[in-house]
Amino acid sequence: MRLKRTVTCGQLTTKNIGEEVILNGWVAKNRDHGGVIFLDLRDRYGKTQITFNPDLDAKMADRAKRLGMEDVIAIKGMVTARPGGNVNANLPTGEVEVIVSELEVLNEAEPLPFLVSDRESGNEELRLEYRYLELRTSELQNFMKIRSRTYQSARRLLNAEGFMEFETPVLMKSTPEGARDYLVPSRIHQGKFYALPQSPQTYKQLLMIAGFDKYFQIVKCFRDEDLRADRQPEFTQIDIEMSFIDQDDIMGLATRVTQGIFKEVLDYQLPETFPVMDYHDAMEIYGSDKPDIRFELPLIEFATYAEKTEFSVFKDNLAGGGRVKALILKNAADHYSRKILDELTEWLKTYYGLKGLAFIKVEQGAFAAGISKFFSAELQTEIIGNLALKDNDIMFFVSDDEARTLQALGALRIELAKRENLIPETDIKPLFVTNFPLLDWDEDSQRYIAMHHPFTSPNPEDIELMTSDPGKVRARAYDLVINGYEVAGGSIRIHTRQMQSRMFELIGMDEEEANARFGFLLRAFKYGAPPHGGIAFGFDRLIMLLAGTDNIRDVIAFPKTTSAASLMDDAPSFVDEDQLRELHIKLME
């Protein structure tokens, strides 16, 4: 190219008036007045108005007339103050314009499938097909800048803490405990497969055994599971592991890293320490292991009152080991018509398997509507007094088995908060959730499965329970939760062969199977494994919070759709017979 830029499109101000400059960029807009022609020239640094005047060069003005949106051009010209009254206050460069003396058209663009100036001008399917165009929009340019700054910030902070950065294999052994693996067939080893890592878990533990006591990696992870608004099949973690530490050390580090990132990327000051909540309390009070604590609206234990009602649903559920919990919305009963209550009920039935949603409203100091007739006058007075209910309050009740009650009411808590505008959108409220159960009973396979992963250390106080009541054993595991998103999760690991074998036993994995799958790790434990533990940040979710978006696709340059496809390059796709033959693979009909 002939005209190489001397400045970017975002930097010219009145200070540059009188300078001759060269700009390169995309035509963002062409405003042709018949005589004078204004173009907005855009690059990732900003926009600058360039002006063609036929009085100065009629031929060039004619060429400028033909320039269309997203053409790539280079211009040389003089930085000039805009005439009085023509300043654009919305643009940092709005006080100046460049009067063009030379024009080089670097590449013309065809008519566009949607407007780069307006992200909403194309639906998502189309934008994903032309993702490189969507990435030109100011919104995604900004998200990618935040992402880039966050990489740098994380690296700087961890480096300052004395961590070493590593890379671990992407082609690894399949370990079919946990999420479904993405498999890669081996050409050389007929019939054998590599797996893409769900996380570099075992490698980082082996690096601890190797003596690299502070490890980190910004790493892609792959999980072949169904997608959500905050889940992609390939996603990025800031993976961290440390030796000779305890849970508090990891939580402290995670706190400092999170604070540092929010400070450096957003100049947002998070609290000095993050609150710590028991898993049990999170479930009981918020109905979630990743509670959004930007607003209160706690779940209320209602069993003792429910016992005194005449409502058989409550009493039967309690008798059968189920639960009754409630939510109170203050001064909002008039927002909940029959129609809206029916919609909420239908939603809870459909998604959370509830049989119904009960409610009462408070009117003139007593219960009204819903299931109020099942409460005696004395009971109503008692509840109104104890729970400080006022007129126009509405109380929702969910009663089912424990898991369903907590999950459904937790979901209702969020839904009601949205409807009532109770969520301070700009707040950032982190907390740690700790003391997760070590094991989860799996009905399908009639055995315990590891809730976090099978390398998680049990709480030393609960070792006895491993024999007597495994379901009660707490894990030394912790999640960092921000605004209802699980942003990071980790644990103190098992570091002795004995304990690891015991854990495998508990989840019903016999020695042979354990050796086949994790023998390399078990063997390593025999040669001086230090106590260690770590945490992994869901990098994309962290960016979502920093960017203020609720969609993970917004913060990934080339994301996949809900069906794990890439609309731009059409992956996945069929491959040649030759390729399959080389891999010893035959497709089933």
Place this chain on the structure above:
RNA sequence: GGGAUCGUAGUUCAGUUUGGUUAGAACGCCGGCCUGUCAAGCCGGAGGUCGCCGGUUCGAGCCCGGUCGGUCCCGCCA
């Protein structure tokens, strides 16, 4: 695996409730006018397999069945 919802000019949408002649608007595109705009303005034009397949009907963008694709959710995500 299941549920909900969407699919109509290049694009965003209206039209579907109640089936009926030529499927509209805006933006973009093309042409013309216009010398200070910044969502520039004014005039004109081109542009449609109503996602696809099948059915009902004298007649389907509209009704029915299926299918493909997008999104959101449940299951799943150690």
